[in-house]
Amino acid sequence: MLQQAFNGLVGGAFYALLALGLSVIFGMLGVVNLAHGAFYMLGAFGAFIALDAFGLNFWIALLLVPPLLGVAGIVLERLFIRRLTPLDPLYNFLFTFGLALILQDLVKREYGVSSQPYPRPQELDGTVDLGLFTYPAYQVFVLAVSVLMCVAVWLVLTRTRVGMIVRAATERPELTRGLGIDVGRWVTPVFGFGIALAAFAGVLAAPMRAVNPLMGADLIITVFAVVVIGGLGSVFGSVAAGFAVGLVSALGNLYVPALSQILVFILMAVVLLWRPAGLFGREEAFR
């Protein structure tokens, strides 16, 4: 049971990292990035390609792939998303959804649908004794790094001027412009950063999850539920909900396996009935 809870937290780490990026992007741009899962998948394939084609190991991939995909995100925002945001939100919906399908199919064409093998980094090949049970070292590493990453983002958001601007622009974009802040200048880096976080999660996933073109699409549905549970646009909410959903689905798997697939959505429905803006969301988000 404790071990299963730990599994849940590790799974939750991926939800949290993806939901975090999705949340800051939604907050700052008002765009629901349906291609977020595809960038997670590209992160994992980036690690695979780095090893397969260039012989670059996991650690180098972890440092290199997220910034590269982040830059791709920046280009994407400048070329397309920026032009679509003044229009009906539906355009960015369609655009990011279409992009997700295109990216998936491009990868499928190159590598097929079957999963690619990716070894664990040898430094983390063993197990760690956690007192009550032993656990694969790599999974412990994933959990630790994700928590550190979430804490770092949270510190930046709450303790720095950039973070203050992001929070203000998320809450009241127009007013923030009226108070003398060039909100547009921060939109592109925030989008790039959100994408880089998804890619970071993807690289982390490569050694422990099946690396295939659909890995992002499978995961992202749950991540959307996580973001809704945490409260759209609430950064703290998405991270907390990410770990909570990971925990709940892992324990659900153990106790009510029949419900394991839909448990998250039941949770979402209950939360929405109870608090329509999500656990940490504010009603203003609907304006």
Place this chain on the structure above:
Amino acid sequence: MLRVDRLSAWYGEAQALREVSMRVDEGEIVTLVGRNGAGKTTLLRCLMGLHGTYGRTTGTVSLFDEDISGLAPHRRARHGLGFVPDDRGVYATLSVEENLLLPPVTKGGQEPWPLKRVYETFPPLRERRRFPGTKLSGGEQQMLALARVLRTGARLLLCDEPTEGLSPLIVQQIGEILREVKAAGVTVLLVEQNVHFAATVADRHYLLAEGRIVESLDNDQVREREHELLEYLGI
């Protein structure tokens, strides 16, 4: 200082401002009175460059003889416009102090109020400086919204109904602040339904009706016609 020339604005197809022309001179406090829906808020948002998301505008706005009509809102703010929106615009996700520190200080504007002076003038803001902005009372939020633009050294304040819904004591306090601000050389364009209050703080008044400036009044005229105006405004 501020010149508005034949400014019109639309929400989709519906016209909300019709060729509004007006001016505010340096050091003046000018109020804008008008019924609900007359277009007062729309006018302030246009001056701030914030109408773009709702619809089109025509006409020109100039500040210190410089045409600012094409400038983005943040550039207008940096030219010395300080915006106090009708809902006070206090951020819930920012602490009181962060609300104060968010807008950058304008260059070459009025003397910006240091944080220390803000806190001396508004002691409740110091007490609650670590609280989320929206945990303040309505009056304190209004103080925060005013202090926030004073801290930037804005030269022209655009205040949208700062006294709405506040107790007489706080209204009086806001009047004092406005007079103090004026004495320091800051210019104010004030949207105000409380014509009695308006006549005690302002120099001149414009009456706006259905998107048009229909009259320009001085304080004596406002006092003489207070009852008529209140009736007209439906208060």
